[in-house]
Amino acid sequence: CKQGLVDDGIQLFSRMKEKRVLPTVVTYNSLIHGLCVSSSWGEAGGYIKEMLSSGISPDMPIYNALIDASCKEGRVERALEILGLVVREKREPNVITYNALINGYCLLGKMEGAIKVVNTMVSQKKTPDLFTYTTLMRGFCKKGMLVKAREILALVIRKEKPNMVTYTTLIHGYCLFGKMEEAVKIFNVMVSMNLKPDLVIYNTLMDGFHKLTNPNEAKQLFSELRVHSQNLD
RNA sequence: GUCCGUCUAGUUAG
Numbered sequence: 147c148k149q150g151l152v153d154d155g156i157q158l159f160s161r162m163k164e165k166r167v168l169p170t171v172v173t174y175n176s177l178i179h180g181l182c183v184s185s186s187w188g189e190a191g192g193y194i195k196e197m198l199s200s201g202i203s204p205d206m207p208i209y210n211a212l213i214d215a216s217c218k219e220g221r222v223e224r225a226l227e228i229l230g231l232v233v234r235e236k237r238e239p240n241v242i243t244y245n246a247l248i249n250g251y252c253l254l255g256k257m258e259g260a261i262k263v264v265n266t267m268v269s270q271k272k273t274p275d276l277f278t279y280t281t282l283m284r285g286f287c288k289k290g291m292l293v294k295a296r297e298i299l300a301l302v303i304r305k306e307k308p309n310m311v312t313y314t315t316l317i318h319g320y321c322l323f324g325k326m327e328e329a330v331k332i333f334n335v336m337v338s339m340n341l342k343p344d345l346v347i348y349n350t351l352m353d354g355f356h357k358l359t360n361p362n363e364a365k366q367l368f369s370e371l372r373v374h375s376q377n378l379d
Numbered sequence: 380g381u382c383c384g385u386c387u388a389g390u391u392a393g
Contacts, residue, residue, distance in 0.1 A: 147385095175385040210386040217387095245387040252388095280388040314389040321390090350390045357392090 147180025155180050171197075175208045182215035203235070210242045217250025222259070225250055239270070245277045252285025260285055276302070280312050287319025292328070295319050299332075308339070314347050321354030326363070329354055345371075 147155040155177055162169065174197045181190040190212070194204065209232050216225040225247055232239055244267040251259035260282060264274060279302045286294040299316055302308045313336040320329035329351060337343065348371045355364040 170385090172385045177385095179386065205385090207386040212386090214387060240386090242387045247387095249387070275387095277388045282388095284388070309389095311389045316389095318390065346390050348390085353391065 147176050147183075150184070152177075152180040152184050152186070169197075169200075169202075171202055171205050171208065174202065175205075175211060178208060179211040182211050185215070185219065187215075206232075206237060206240055206243065209237065210240075210246060213243060214246035214249075217246050217253065220250075220254060222247070222250040222254065222256075239272075241267070241272050241275055241278070244272060245275075245281060248278060248285075249281045252281055252288070255285070255289055257282075257285055257289065257291070276306060276309060276312060280315050283312070283319070284315045287315065287322065290323060292319055292323065292325065308336075310336075310341055310344055310347065313341065314350055317347065318350050318354075321350060321357070324354075324358055326354055326358060326360070 159169070159173070159177055162173075174193060178190045178193055181187075181193070194208075197204065209228060213225045213228050216222070216228065229239060229243070229247070232243070244263055247263045248260045251257070251263065264278065264282070267274060267278075279298050283295045283298045286292070286298070295316055299308060299312065302312060313332060317329045317332050320326070320332065333343070333347070333351065336347075348367060352364045352367050352371075355361070355367065
């Protein structure tokens with residue numbers, strides 16, 4: 147399913163049933179997640195009904211997959227409806243649930259909404275994690291609120307350890323607005339934290355310079371990349 | 380006790 151071969155997943159699922167191999171929640175979620183990603187909501191709903199009628203109740207990964215898929219389609223209202231179901235079924239939303247919702251608001255550029263979810267999360271004693279912070283940073287970057295994004299990095303450095311994704315997100319933000327000096331500054335911070343630059347980060351920076359029609363810097367980075375290429379994917 | 384399976388965050392012109 148993750149390879150985008152959902153049809154094969156469905157076939158395999160049928161064969162399992164023929165052979166009397168009973169599906170579990172995990173089996174169902176693998177399928178449902180795949181169907182959500184290929185936005186086949188109708189089919190996903192079919193499997194949810196099937197699951198319910200065989201006495202299996204959806205767990206948080208299933209709800210989260212539905213919430214995340216809705217958010218990525220820009221349908222935060224539907225995600226919130228599903229969240230309502232979660233509460234009604236007496237399940238407890240977890241960090242992933244909130245992160246998916248925060249991402250939903252960020253994708254719509256609704257940062258106030260995103261922050262509200264963060265507040266809800268905290269009031270429910272769920273601690274924001276690296277995903278939360280990176281998602282927020284990305285949202286702020288997209289809106290050009292780079293100072294906010296930079297503040298979040300400072301916060302992350304204080305509270306936990308930023309990873310490659312965190313740095314790349316901020317660097318990409320600077321690149322988006324042509325602030326290459328800032329981008330490089332963050333890159334250097336990252337290197338000084340002993341993180342080895344990966345392909346994505348090099349692509350991000352090269353793309354940034356290229357868009358500024360600064361091919362020399364881009365070429366410089368490319369040769370640096372070649373030197374390090376044995377360490378890359 | 381420890382690992383492992385399903386859910387959330389990063390780049391890529393046309």
